Amino acid sequence: MVRRVAVIGAGVGGLVSVKCCLDEGLEPTCFERSEDIGGLWCYTDSTDGGRLSVYRSVITNTSKEMSCFSDFPYPEDFPSYLPHSLVLKYFRMYAQHFGLLQHIRFKTTALSVRKRPDFPTSGQWEVVTETDGIQESHVFDAVMVCTGHYQEIYLPLASFPGINTHFKGQYLHSQAYKDAEAFRGKRVLVVGIGNTGGDLSVELSRVAAKVFLSSRSNTWVLSRVSDHGFPVDMVSTTRFNNFLDWLLPSAIMKRIKFRKFNSWFNHTNYGLASTKSSNFKVIVNEELPFCLLSGAIVMKPKVKEFTESSAVFEDGTIENIDVVLFATGYIFSFPFLEESVRSLFKDNRCLYKCIFPPQLEKPTLAIIGLLQLTGSVMVGTEMQARWVTGIFAGWNKLPPTSRMMADVLKRKPPVQRNPPERENLKMSYVSYTSEIASCAGVKPSVLRLLLTDPRLALAVFFGPCTPYQYRLVGRGKWSGARDAILTQWQRTLKPLRTRVVDDFSDSSSGCCWMCLLVLPVALTAGFFLSKYHQLGWRAWAGPQL
DSSP, rough: OOEEEEEEOOSSSHHHHHHHHHHOOOEEEEOOEEEEEEEEOSSSSGGGOOOOOOTTOBBOOSOGGGGSSBBBBOOSSOSOOOOOHHHHHHHHHHHTTTTTTTETTTEEEEEEEETTTTTHHHOOOEEEEEEEEEEEEEEEEEEOOOOOOOEEEEEOGGGGGTTTTTSSSSEEEGGGGSSSSSGGTEEEEEEEEEEHHHHHHHTTTTTEEEEEEEESEEEEOOSBGGGGGHHHHHHBBBBHHHHHHSSSSSHHHHHHHHHHHTTTSSSTTTTTTTTTTSSSSEEEOOSSHHHHHHHHEEEEOEEEEEOEEEETTTSSSSESSSEEEEEEOOOOOTBBBBBBHHOOOOGGGGSBTBBOTTTTSOOEEOOOOEEEEEEEHHHHHHHHHHHHHHHHSSOOOOOHHHHHHHHHHHHSSOOOOOHHHOOOOOOOOHHHHHHHHHTHHHHHOOHHHHHHHHHHHHOOOOOOOGGGGGGGGSOOOOOOOOHHHTTHHHHHHHTTSSSOOOOOOOHHHHHHHHHHHHHHHHHHHHHHHHHHHHTTSSSOOOOOO
């Protein structure tokens, strides 16, 4: 019987894990090596001691309604997209509201997590920690590892000939970047065009003499502001859109997406992406297109090699460079886990549902937050913690090892990829959170809601798939979930209402009637198609409605 649970890390995953343990009557002890909560979101100017944090100017890529904890909405006066200071303030409010701080031991490092000799029968772990130079050994019934995947920088210098032997300028990883002032007047090459690479290129272009952005992949750029000014994730991340993704052939969906991406600007003209690309990624950045259009940033292909003062690119062009900034991402590592356990998973695709090492004799080790989603990782992390603590408490059960292994093998990528490419293997936010919610018994039934609460059913199916939906039913049901869903657009607009302008146009009633007519058709089509697929016509997974 699991009772005492070790939680390693007090970032997003650690906070929700402690809270979920308390909800299930467990006894969590969280070990945090720093002096504060928040993980990456606890900004610090220092890069010493291996402490990672966001850069000073960072703004969230997901809106507050789509990235909050499911039973604790952001304050309505917070803007939709948040700086790190407000995210950390929200974490402090959450920790205080649910009494989490008393379960966290700060300035305490987890040195080792090892299976006890009787692990096959007890499932217990020995955890050795260090506080102020004093080591201490503990025994826990279960362990939740919440250190995330931003743990160790990925700096592939071997792929850039001459960077160590010839180049006389400076190079650094984006993890060491805090602000742009140190780059004033310099010619900067940014390698990598993920969200971080795009953000830093834009910021550097304001002070640098010139910024070059090198990319080897096809990248589509979205704005956080969608049609009619709403947050893009609230408009696009819906169960209805997820249903269409499942229903329509992938080639058609890809064409629809590419056309939508290009409706803002032609990505081929900007050297970013081609509609013929089969592999691509999506980043969020409103300013990058204008910086390219104004010449403040210049797109470049992959770097071939470095000379003493320049970079030679694959197309044969040469640019003088003072500083190289590698925005090449991170690789995860769990040095405190014993090797026999670490070897069980090389990435999250080797874990059952991206959480459990399936080969363990007892399911008392959970890796929380080691995932990439098309939406907020915070929501996926909380959903993981709720399911895991339900298993620890005995409410939920895992399938036999053979079934878990079969599921893992089915989901593994067909070919081996390098670390940054693995990072880009994002899973669908709606599909993954719904899958874990189904395992935990907290996934809402749209059909049942349509019969009992049509207004809520419309909001759940056609509206944004906000985390409150997973508090409507099952264990952990929250009485405020329905109201939170029906008022989510008001909270989104609230911080903008600082100057009221009269507008008498109102088409919401017409939209509601249209959605009410479409919903039964969509549900019926999904039901019959899923039955048809089960007969063997297609081996697709059913839609996560």
